[in-house]
Amino acid sequence: MRNSVSGLRISRTKALAVTGALAVTGAFVATGVAAHASSVNNHKAAMADAAAVSTLKAEQDKAGTTPQGASEADAASLLAQRAAADAANRDASRAPVATDAAAADAAAKAASDKAAADKAAADKAAADAAAKAASDKAASDKAAADKAAADLAAAAKAAADKAAADAAPQWSAAAAAAKKAADAAAAAKAKAATPAYANNLDGWIKQAVAILNANGTPTSYNAVYQAAMHESAGNPNAVNGWDSNAAAGTPSIGLLQVIQPTFNAYSLSGHKNIYNPVDNIIAGARYAAERYGSLDNVVAARCGGSCWVGY
Numbered sequence: 001m002r003n004s005v006s007g008l009r010i011s012r013t014k015a016l017a018v019t020g021a022l023a024v025t026g027a028f029v030a031t032g033v034a035a036h037a038s039s040v041n042n043h044k045a046a047m048a049d050a051a052a053v054s055t056l057k058a059e060q061d062k063a064g065t066t067p068q069g070a071s072e073a074d075a076a077s078l079l080a081q082r083a084a085a086d087a088a089n090r091d092a093s094r095a096p097v098a099t100d101a102a103a104a105d106a107a108a109k110a111a112s113d114k115a116a117a118d119k120a121a122a123d124k125a126a127a128d129a130a131a132k133a134a135s136d137k138a139a140s141d142k143a144a145a146d147k148a149a150a151d152l153a154a155a156a157k158a159a160a161d162k163a164a165a166d167a168a169p170q171w172s173a174a175a176a177a178a179k180k181a182a183d184a185a186a187a188a189k190a191k192a193a194t195p196a197y198a199n200n201l202d203g204w205i206k207q208a209v210a211i212l213n214a215n216g217t218p219t220s221y222n223a224v225y226q227a228a229m230h231e232s233a234g235n236p237n238a239v240n241g242w243d244s245n246a247a248a249g250t251p252s253i254g255l256l257q258v259i260q261p262t263f264n265a266y267s268l269s270g271h272k273n274i275y276n277p278v279d280n281i282i283a284g285a286r287y288a289a290e291r292y293g294s295l296d297n298v299v300a301a302r303c304g305g306s307c308w309v310g311y
Contacts, residue, residue, distance in 0.1 A: 201234045208281035215268060219285045223296040226305035227284065231257040236277035256284030
């Protein structure tokens with residue numbers, strides 16, 4: 001009878017253990033393929049729990065100390081605790097799956113963003129390189145054009161300088177010839193414009209009168225002739241050594257008998273020789289103009305020369 005009861009207890013315990021294992025296994029199957037690995041592990045744990053329950057029942061039956069109701073209650077309690085642990089494990093196993101998926105999405109997005117950033121950076125670098133290459137080429141082209149223009153200008157200047165150097169002797173000879181011709185023409189014109197005066201009293205008077213008229217002292221030919229004939233008899237080398245001027249150390253000299261201090265005061269530039277008849281007439285006529293208004297006035301006061309006295 002004891003063996004029958006024990007066999008019944010073992011059968012009931014096995015049935016309970018199998019039922020619990022099937023329940024646990026069914027719960028794990030419901031998690032699907034995504035939690036397959038976790039289900040396998042949980043199944044193994046359930047089998048271990050069933051074995052532990054069987055062992056516990058066997059020990060209790062062997063000792064004969066535990067009522068059947070208590071054994072079943074212990075087994076049910078153990079299976080309930082295991083089911084709660086399994087549920088917690090399933091929740092814990094699902095969370096990492098979701099977390100891993102989010103992490104994978106984040107990693108994929110980060111990789112995509114990095115790839116896009118890398119492509120944008122590469123595109124910008126390529127655009128910058130292309131722009132720099134274009135700028136460098138433009139600068140190189142401009143430098144080449146500037147050099148070509150400078151070379152062309154230098155060549156043109158060199159050609160012009162050479163042409164000028166080659167033509168310089170010819171131009172110099174032509175210029176010298178032109179200057180010589182111009183000088184000759186000017187000399188001829190001056191010679192034609194300058195009257196030729198005879199080297200005698202008539203010529204001296206005419207030349208002196210022309211110079212006096214040109215320098216603001218109008219004088220007539222007759223006034224000069226009368227003064228010259230009455231003062232020196234027309235002798236340009238005449239010197240009076242007996243009058244008061246001679247006694248004072250300044251004798252009267254020349255055609256118009258002018259003393260040296262008076263000659264120095266009234267002579268013109270370029271006419272400084274008191275014995276030159278033209279220079280002497282110029283100084284005497286200018287002195288008479290300063291003192292009497294003109295040499296013509298002197299002659300008129302002397303009856304046109306017929307009542308001549310020194311002036």
